[in-house]
Amino acid sequence: MIKGILFFDQWQDEISSPFSSALFIRVLNLVGFLLILWMLPIADQVWGSDHFVIVTQSFDGIGRFAMLLREPFFRDHYWWFIIPFLFTTAAAVIGYTNAMLRFFTWILFVNIHYANFEISNGGWHLLHHLFLLSIFLFHVPEKERSKSASAKRLLHNLGFYFIWIQISILYLTAGFHKLLGTYWLNGEALMLTLSMEEFSLPYIMRLAESNTWYFQLGTWGSLLYQILFPFLIWIRRLRPILLAIGLVFHLSVAFIVGVTDFGLILVGVYSIFIPEGIARNWLQFAGWEFVRRKMAGIRIIKGTGD
């Protein structure tokens, strides 16, 4: 108990993994930016008045502000949401962000997400919550000593590890619920999925007429991955192997199953697991030195400072 409290005391003194969280903020916002940019050609149909899906709004009070784009007036002015979102995410990618802007980005994304449930998937839900948790990724100079700085460090570290927990919950929920079905356990889920034309490709549909060993391996492998991920991700030595398997899994979801945005969102959010040293090198490699500033003996990326 005492040890636990001392641990959280220490979290008020230092930010753990500042480069990893700085890189994550950039990648998360890059993913959000590219996702919405990708959908601009059909923006009128998805968020505007050219929609053909059923759009209803039954929320009032504070809940209404999450659903504004389900109201005709705001649908007619959906650019009020899209353009600021593109600006705030683009700014975060190049390092100009703070907690207020990240909060604003989250509100915008929630509205953009709920505007059209039909384009949503687990990736969108995950982004929704990672934008929320990213609000807490404050960066404070190491030498700054005040109650406010301590609070920001504590919140950063909680936000950082709750992002890990959120991603683990995604896998735990998806994996565990698959155990309640029939086809994941008997090894036929992948064959059946890939025989549906909307989740396949023409030549793969022909392969999926019978359940070969590789479809069974894929079914059980992906089930095992989802169930074990929430436990194994905390073991440092296993992490690179786990993430490498995850990359193959999610790229397959993107390019074979065809749920492209989901697969690529998950690849993007894996950036939270990139170790400090590598995150630091990547940030330097990406050419952000010109916006860096020296702080307390370590170099922190400008723009994530709050």
Place this chain on the structure above:
Amino acid sequence: MALQNHSNSKLPRWLVIFILTVFTVHYSVILVNHFSKKILPKRLYYATNSYLVPWFFQNLTAFAPDPPINRHVFVYRTLTNDTWSGWKYPAYHYLSKQWKNRFDVATKTHDQIELVGDHLYITANRYPGNGIYKSSNGATLPAVVSAKKVIELRRDDVSQIDSFQVAIYIQRVRSIDGRTVKTDSALFYPKFGWND
């Protein structure tokens, strides 16, 4: 040591515990919500929903407990100058684009049209028997209005259309002795006047 040197900049213990509690309770509610859909008592699902929906809601159970093995494909035909067109499968145009290029945003139009099929199926099943044929407000049902908008999306000129009929082509995939078997059926809506 850092812990001793900066003791007056530390947060009061009660505040640390409060912050930890907020994070922990929030995520505990999320976990209970996820697992009360199928395992924990259902009343917990509704209770947690009242806190989580809409701001903190998340749905993470795609392809679970089983992958989708039933498809409800929206198809339609139009009547122009007393001549019925053939049955059209509007989502196919977008699906074939998606097959050629996984980065084609047509995939999102395709997904929305697939959902129109699901809504038509669900709506039709709310009317037992041939009830949908007896309904006086069929043309104004939200699912039918959605379907009509898809027809407008796919047709350059709708001014010549007198009537239209929508249907759902139902495809079921099953496995028998390790091989996929596809069966199909259809569910027809009545004919509606284009200007009804």
